[in-house]
Amino acid sequence: MVWLAALFQLWALGACGSQVATTAKPITLYTCVNDTTIQPVIQKFEAAHAGVKVDLFRAPTGQLNARVASDVRSGGLKADVVWACDPLTMQDYVDQGLVGGWTPQTDIPATVRTPDYVGVAVLYMVAVTRTGRPGPAAWTELSRAGKVAVPDPKVAASALGALGYFGPDFYADLKAKGAVQVSTPDDVTTGVAQGIYDAGMTIANSAYAAQKSGSPVTVSWPKPGAVAIYGPIALSKTTTNSGPAQDFVSYVASRDGQALVGSSGSYPTLPGVGGPTTPDDAPTVYPDWKALASSKATLLRDYAKIFGG
Amino acid sequence: MRSGLARSALALLLACVVAVVVVPVLVLLRTSWVEGRGRLAEIMTDPGFRSAVANSFWLSAAVTGLAVPVGVAIALALRDPGLPGRNFWRAAVLLPVLVPDFVLAYSWLRAYARAGLTSEAFGFAWPQVQGPVGVTVIVASNAVPLVYLVTAVGLSTRAEPVTERAARASGARPLTVLRTVTLPLLGPAIATAAVLIFVLTLGTFAVPQVIGAPAGFRTITTLIYADLALGSDPQSFVEAITLAVLLVMITVIVVTPADRLLGGRLSLSRTPARDSDWGTGSSTTRILVPIVLGLYLIVTCGLPLLALVSAAFTRAVGVPLSPENWTLDNFLAVLTPRTGQALGRSLLLAVAAGSILLVLGGCTAALSRTRSGRAVSVLVALTLVLPGSVLAIGLLIGYGRWLADTVLIILLAYLAKLWALAHRPISAAVDRLAPAGLQAARASGADLPTALATVVVPVLRPALIAAWGLCFLTALHEVTMSSLLYGPGTETLAVVVLNSADLGRIGVTAALSVIVTVVVLVPGGALWMLGRRSRHG
Numbered sequence: 001m002v003w004l005a006a007l008f009q010l011w012a013l014g015a016c017g018s019q020v021a022t023t024a025k026p027i028t029l030y031t032c033v034n035d036t037t038i039q040p041v042i043q044k045f046e047a048a049h050a051g052v053k054v055d056l057f058r059a060p061t062g063q064l065n066a067r068v069a070s071d072v073r074s075g076g077l078k079a080d081v082v083w084a085c086d087p088l089t090m091q092d093y094v095d096q097g098l099v100g101g102w103t104p105q106t107d108i109p110a111t112v113r114t115p116d117y118v119g120v121a122v123l124y125m126v127a128v129t130r131t132g133r134p135g136p137a138a139w140t141e142l143s144r145a146g147k148v149a150v151p152d153p154k155v156a157a158s159a160l161g162a163l164g165y166f167g168p169d170f171y172a173d174l175k176a177k178g179a180v181q182v183s184t185p186d187d188v189t190t191g192v193a194q195g196i197y198d199a200g201m202t203i204a205n206s207a208y209a210a211q212k213s214g215s216p217v218t219v220s221w222p223k224p225g226a227v228a229i230y231g232p233i234a235l236s237k238t239t240t241n242s243g244p245a246q247d248f249v250s251y252v253a254s255r256d257g258q259a260l261v262g263s264s265g266s267y268p269t270l271p272g273v274g275g276p277t278t279p280d281d282a283p284t285v286y287p288d289w290k291a292l293a294s295s296k297a298t299l300l301r302d303y304a305k306i307f308g309g
Numbered sequence: 310m311r312s313g314l315a316r317s318a319l320a321l322l323l324a325c326v327v328a329v330v331v332v333p334v335l336v337l338l339r340t341s342w343v344e345g346r347g348r349l350a351e352i353m354t355d356p357g358f359r360s361a362v363a364n365s366f367w368l369s370a371a372v373t374g375l376a377v378p379v380g381v382a383i384a385l386a387l388r389d390p391g392l393p394g395r396n397f398w399r400a401a402v403l404l405p406v407l408v409p410d411f412v413l414a415y416s417w418l419r420a421y422a423r424a425g426l427t428s429e430a431f432g433f434a435w436p437q438v439q440g441p442v443g444v445t446v447i448v449a450s451n452a453v454p455l456v457y458l459v460t461a462v463g464l465s466t467r468a469e470p471v472t473e474r475a476a477r478a479s480g481a482r483p484l485t486v487l488r489t490v491t492l493p494l495l496g497p498a499i500a501t502a503a504v505l506i507f508v509l510t511l512g513t514f515a516v517p518q519v520i521g522a523p524a525g526f527r528t529i530t531t532l533i534y535a536d537l538a539l540g541s542d543p544q545s546f547v548e549a550i551t552l553a554v555l556l557v558m559i560t561v562i563v564v565t566p567a568d569r570l571l572g573g574r575l576s577l578s579r580t581p582a583r584d585s586d587w588g589t590g591s592s593t594t595r596i597l598v599p600i601v602l603g604l605y606l607i608v609t610c611g612l613p614l615l616a617l618v619s620a621a622f623t624r625a626v627g628v629p630l631s632p633e634n635w636t637l638d639n640f641l642a643v644l645t646p647r648t649g650q651a652l653g654r655s656l657l658l659a660v661a662a663g664s665i666l667l668v669l670g671g672c673t674a675a676l677s678r679t680r681s682g683r684a685v686s687v688l689v690a691l692t693l694v695l696p697g698s699v700l701a702i703g704l705l706i707g708y709g710r711w712l713a714d715t716v717l718i719i720l721l722a723y724l725a726k727l728w729a730l731a732h733r734p735i736s737a738a739v740d741r742l743a744p745a746g747l748q749a750a751r752a753s754g755a756d757l758p759t760a761l762a763t764v765v766v767p768v769l770r771p772a773l774i775a776a777w778g779l780c781f782l783t784a785l786h787e788v789t790m791s792s793l794l795y796g797p798g799t800e801t802l803a804v805v806v807l808n809s810a811d812l813g814r815i816g817v818t819a820a821l822s823v824i825v826t827v828v829v830l831v832p833g834g835a836l837w838m839l840g841r842r843s844r845h846g
Contacts, residue, residue, distance in 0.1 A: 026797070035808035055797040059807065063793045065540035066698055070705035073340065078713065084541075092541035130627075152522060154535035180439075180523040187519065190415070190815055193627035195424025196439075209814070214625035214634070296542075304357055308525025 026053035027245045030068065031083035032061045033121065033231060034205075037264040038083075044260055045251050052244045061085055061157055068093065076238050080245035083120070083233040083252070086157035087289045088296065090117050090232040099234035104250035108258075108269050111286065112230040119230030120252045122267040124204040124284065125162045127220040128189055133198045135220035139166065142222065143177035146198025150174065151185045152307075154300060158185055158203050161229040164292035165285060168302040181307040193217050205265055208277045225283030230269060318672040322685050325669055329725040330688050333703025334557060334695075340706065341554045345547040352551055357532065362559075365528040368445060368517070369510040375449040377503050379605075380456025384464055385491070386598045393595060398602055399461075404610045406454045406779070407829060409786035411806055412617055412822045414519035415815055417447050419616035424627075426616055440524030447516050450609035452509065455779065456502040462738045462772040463498025498738075504567045504690075505733045508560055512694040514789070529556050530696045537698055553699035560694040564687050620819035639820035648805050648821075652828065655785055655802035658716060662723035663731075663781035669724070670731030670776055671769075674739040686736070689728040697789030700725060705794065714796020722790040727783055731776040738772035774839060782829060 031038055035058060042054045057067060057079070064084070071077045077098050084090040091114075094100040100116025112119030129135045129145050136142045150171065151159035163171070171179075180197075182188055188200035189207055193215035204226065207219045233252055239245045251257045258268040262275035292299070345352075352358055383402055387395060408416060420426050421435040428434040437443055472494075476486045492499070514530040521531065529552055536549035620626070624636040673689065676682030692700055704722055705713065712718040750760035766773065791803040802825065809817040 057796065058804075059792055060538075062534060062538040062540065063698065063789075065546065066537050066702050066793055067705070069540055069543070069546045070702050070709060073706045074709035074713075089541040092543075096543065149523070152535070155538045157538075160539075181525070183518055183522050187522075190626055191418075193625070194419065194422070195627060196418065196422045210626065213814075213816075215627045217627070296539075308360075308527065 025051075025241065025244075026055040027080040027239075027241050027248055028055045028057070028078055029081045029083065029248070030057050030064060030079035032059060032064045032085040033083055033266065037121070037261060037266045040264045041252060041257065041260055044256075045248055048251070049244065049247055052247065054248065061089060062155070065089065068098065072096070072098065077236050080236050080239040080241050081233065081248055082236065083231065085123065085231045086161060086229050087112075087117075087119070087232055088157060088160065088293055090234060091289070091293055093234070097237060099236050101237055102235045102246065104246065104253050106250075106253040107255075107271070108253055109271065112232070112269050114232075117232035117234035118249075118253050119232045119269045120258070121231040121261055122269055123158045123229045123231065124221070124267065124282075125158055125185075125201055125227035125229065126204045126207060127199060127222050128192050128202045128207040128210075129199040129218045129220065130192050130195060130197070131216035131218050133218075135218050136199070136222045137220075138223045139170070142199060142201070143174055143179065147196075148174055148177070148179040149182050149188045149191050149197040149200035150179055150307075151188055151201060152181050152183050153303060156184050158227075158229045159201070160296070160300075161287045161289075161292070162201060162227045163299055163303055164287040164289075164295075165227045168299065168306060171303060172306050175306050189215075189217070204267070204278075205276060209265070219277075221279055221282040221284075223283055225285035228284045228286050231266075318675060319679075319681055322669065322672050322676065323681075325724070326685050326688055329721050329728070330692050332707045333700060333725060334688075334691055336707045337550055337554055337557075337695075337699065337703045341547065341551045344543070345551045348544070348548065349551065352548055353555075357527065358552070361527045361529045361532045362555075364441070364521075364526060365511055365530070365556075365559075368441070368448070368513075368528060369507045371445045372449045372452055372510040373503050373507045375445065376452035376456050376506050377499060379449070380453045380502065381460050381495070381499055383453065383602065384457050384460035385487070386594075386602070387461070388464060389594070389598070391595065392598060394599065398599070401606055401610075402457050402602070403454045404606070404614070405451050406782055407826050408451075408610075408614060408617065409788075409806075409822050409825065410515045411786070411788050412815075412818055413447065413451060413613070414516050415620070415819075416613035416617045417443070417520070419620060420612040426612055426619075429630075439520055441521065441526045444517050444521045444526060447520060448510055448513055451516075452506045453609070455509075456506060458775045458779070459498055459502040459505070459734050460495060462734055462775055463495050463501075465738075465771050500567065501733050501736060504564060505729070507563060508690050508694050508729070511556065511560060511563075512696060514696055533696050533699060550699065550702070553695055556694055556696075557691045560691055561687065564690045617819050618823060620816050621823045623816060626815055639816040640824070642814075642817050643805075643809065643821045643824060647800070651800045651802050651805045652825070654716065654799070655791075656828070658720055658723065658791075658801065659781045659784035661720060662727060662784040663777045665720075665724060666727055666731035666780045667773060667777050669728055670733075670735045671773070673728070673732040674736040677736050677739065686729070686732060689732060692725040693727070693729040695726075697722075697726065697787065698793055701790040701793040713794075714799060716799045719791050719794050719799065719801065722794055723780075723784045723787065726787070726790065727780045730783060731780050734776045734779070735769060735772045738769055770839075785825065785829065 038056065038058055042056060046052060046054060059067065068077060082090070082093060082099050084093070090099070094116045103113060103115065103118045106118060108118055108120070127136050127139070127142055133145045136145060142148055153160040153163040182191060185202040186206050188197070188202040189210050191197045192200050193210050204219065207217060210217050211219060233249050235242065235245055235249055252261070255270060255273065258270040258273040262268040262273050265276055267275040387399055389395070392398070417438060418425065421438045423434045423436065425434060473486050473490050476490050481489070512530060514534060517526065517528045518531045518534060521527065533549045533552045536545045536552065540546035540549060619630050621639050622635050623630060624634050624638060628634045673682060673685050677686060701722055704718055704725070708718055708721070712721070746764045750764050751757070755763065785802065788803040788806050791801040792807050795801055795804055806818060806821060809821055
C-alpha cells in the first residue's frame with residue numbers, strides 16, 4: 001500500500017507539471033550553459049515578456065546530446081531553442097536539420113555567427129597554476145610549472161577546441177614531460193587547487209570561480225592567447241512556438257541579454273559588454289572550427305595515441 | 310493454489326519485465342543494428358575498444374576477487390554474539406554505502422592523493438590511488454557492504470550453527486568447519502554476491518572516469534561516456550549505443566551460466582539461524598576482530614568521509630582545514646526551496662522504487678527455480694549493467710512520446726536499473742522458505758496476504774530489509790538517468806547535484822552529500838532498529 005500511495009503522489013506531481021506546461025504555452029530551452037548563468041537569463045526574459053514561460057532542460061554536453069538524439073528517434077526535437085556550449089555540437093545539429101535557418105539582428109561579430117546560429121557566450125581555455133608556482137607566459141612554458149593536468153578532448157568540447165588549435169604535437173610534448181589527462185576542465189581546476197597537480201589547462205570561468213572562493217590558484221592567459229570556444233544559440237526547425245522562441249534568442253543576443261550573461265559569470269560575445277575577470281591585455285586565439293569539424297576524428301585518434309583511450 | 314499463485318506472479322513479472330527491461334533493450338538493439346551495423350567491425354577492431362573491454366573485465370574480476378572474500382570474512386566475523394560492540398560494527402560496515410557515487414572519487418582523492426589529508430597529517434600520499442589499482446580498491450571497498458549484506462542474509466537464512474557445533478565437537482578445526490560446513494551452505498549466497506558485484510562493476514562509471522583517467526585507464530562505460538559527449542555527431546551516438554549493446558551481450562555471457570549453476574539450489578526445511586545459535590569466538594578473536602575491522606573502516610570509509618565532510622565545511626578547495634577557513638556557506642548555497650523540492654521528490658521516488666522493487670524482486674526470487682524465473686533474472690541483470698545514460702536513452706526512445714518529462718519515466722528507469730539489486734539478495738535467502746509452510750497456511754483458511762505476512766515475510770525479513778535499503782539508497786543517489794529524463798517540475802536531486810558540480814564547486818556538492826546522508830540516516834536508523842528486532846524477535 002505504501003508504494004501505491006507513493007505512486008499516486010508521483011502521478012499527481014507529474015500531472016501538475018504537465019498541466020502548467022499546457023496552459024502557459026511555454027518555450028522549451030535545451031542548454032548546457034551553467035545554472036549560474038541560465039537561471040537569471042530566464043528570469044529576466046520572463047519578466048520582460050509577460051505570459052511567456054521558459055521550460056528548461058539543462059545538462060552537460062554529453063547528456064544534452066543524448067537527449068537530442070533520443071528526441072530525434074521518438075517523434076522529433078522537443079526543444080524550441082538550443083543553446084550549446086561549442087560550435088561543433090551546434091553545427092552537427094544544423095547538419096542534421098534540427099536547428100538553424102534564422103538568427104536575430106545583432107551586433108555580435110560575424111566571426112562567431114553563421115546563417116544558422118549566433119555565438120552568445122565564450123569559454124576561454126587558460127592556464128591555472130597552484131599559487132607559488134610560476135604562471136606560464138606562453139603555452140610552451142606550461143610544463144615548467146611542474147606536474148600538469150589537461151582535460152580530455154573526448155569529454156569536453158572546450159578541450160577539443162584547444163586540441164584543434166594546438167595540435168597533437170603540443171600534447172605529446174606535455175606528456176613527455178609528465179603531464180596527465182583528467183576528465184573535465186573542472187577536474188583540472190579542483191586538482192590544481194587541491195595540490196594534486198601544479199598546473200593545468202582549464203576554462204577561465206572555472207579557474208576564476210575557484211580563485212574567488214579562496215582556492216590557492218593563479219590564472220594566466222599565456223601567449224599566443226587563451227583559446228576561445230564560443231557557445232552558440234539557435235532556433236529549432238520544428239518549433240511550433242516560433243514567436244516567443246525568436247524573442248528569447250533575440251533577447252540573449254541583445255545588449256541587455258549580453259550584459260546579463262556577463263554579470264552572471266559567463267563571457268559575453270557582444271563587444272563593449274563587460275564579463276568576468278579578464279586581464280587588460282588578455283590575448284585570445286580562435287580555433288578554425290570548420291577545419292576542426294572535418295579533422296576531428298583524425299585529431300582524436302592521434303591524441304589517443306598520446307594519452308591512451 | 311500453487312499454480313494460480315505462480316501464474317499471477319509470472320504474469321506480473323512478465324508484464325513488468327517487458328515494460329522496463331525488454332522495451333528499452335530492444336530499442337537500443339534496434340538503434341544499434343539499423344544505424345550502426347555497418348560500423349560494427351570498425352568499432353570492435355579499434356584498439357581503444359579492445360583495451361576498454363580488457364580493462365572492464367580485469368576490473369570486474371579484480372573487484373569481485375577482492376570484495377567477496379572481504380565481505381564474507383566480515384559477515385563471518387560478525388556472527389560472534391559475544392563480540393564487543395557487535396551491533397555498532399554491523400551498522401558501521403554499511404557506512405560506505407552512504408557516500409554517494411558522485412563524490413566517492415573526490416573523497417578518496419582528497420584523503421589519499423598528493424596533498425591529501427594523509428599527506429598533510431602524516432606525510433604519506435598514495436600515488437597509485439589515481440590509476441587501475443586505485444579504481445579497483447575504491448570500487449571494491451564500496452562493494453564490500455553489498456557482499457556483507459547478502460552473506461549476512463545468507464547466514465541468517467541458510468547457515469546451520471548446530472551442524473557447525475557438531476563438527477567442532479567431533480574435533481574438526483575451525484578452518485575445516487569453515488571449508489566443509491559453513492562455506493558450502495553459504496555457496497549460493499556467495500555466488501549471488503559475486504555475480505552481482507561482477508555485473509555492477511562492469512557497469513560502474515563514476516570512479517573509473519575520475520580516478521582512472523589520469524592513468525589512461527578506460528573502461529567500456531567511460532568509452533560510452535566519451536562517445537556521448539561527442540554524440541551530437543550521429544556516428545558517435547550510435548557508437549555509444551553499440552558499445553552498450555556489446556556490454557549487454559558480455560553480461561548475458563557471464564550471467565546466464567552463473568544463474569544456471571545457481572539454479573540447482575538446496576531444498577531446505579530448517580528454521581532460520583538465530584544469533585544465540587552461533588558459537589562464541591576465542592578471546593584472541595574478540596580482541597583482533599575489532600582492531601582489524603576498525604583499521605579497515607578508517608582506511609576505506611573514515612578518512613574518505615572525513616575528507617567529504619571537511620570539504621563541505623571549508624570555504625574553498627585547497628585551503629588548510631584551520632578554523633578561519635570553516636564556513637557554512639556551502640550549506641546555505643544548497644538549502645534553497647528548489648533543492649528542498651528536488652530532495653523531496655527524490656525521496657518519494659526512492660521510496661516508491663524501493664517498495665515496488667521489493668514486490669518485483671520477491672516475485673523473481675520466488676520463481677527462481679523455474680525456467681521463466683531464471684530468464685527474468687538474466688534479463689534484469691542486463692539493465693543493471695547498462696550505463697545509466699544509455700538506459701535512459703532506451704527509455705526515452707521507447708516511451709518519450711508519452712512519458713517524457715514526467716516522474717513516471719524516472720521511476721521506470723529506477724525500476725529497470727535496480728531490479729536485479731532487489732532480486733538477488735532476496736533470491737539468496739528464498740530457498741530457505743519451505744513451500745509447504747505457505748500451502749499449510751492457505752489450507753488452514755488464511756488468505757494470501759495473511760499467509761504471506763505470517764509465513765513468508767518473517768523468514769525473509771532480513772533479506773527484504775536489505776533489498777529495500779539498497780534500492781532506496783541507490784535510487785536516491787542516482788544521477789545520470791534522472792539528469793537526462795527530468796523535465797519542468799520533475800527535477801530530482803540529480804539536477805541539483807549536476808548544477809552544483811558546475812565550475813567545480815566541490816564544496817557545495819559535498820555539502821549536498823552531507824545533507825542527503827543525514828536525511829538517509831534517519832530511515833537508515835529506523836531500518837537498523839527493524840533489523841535488530843527481526844534478528845531478536
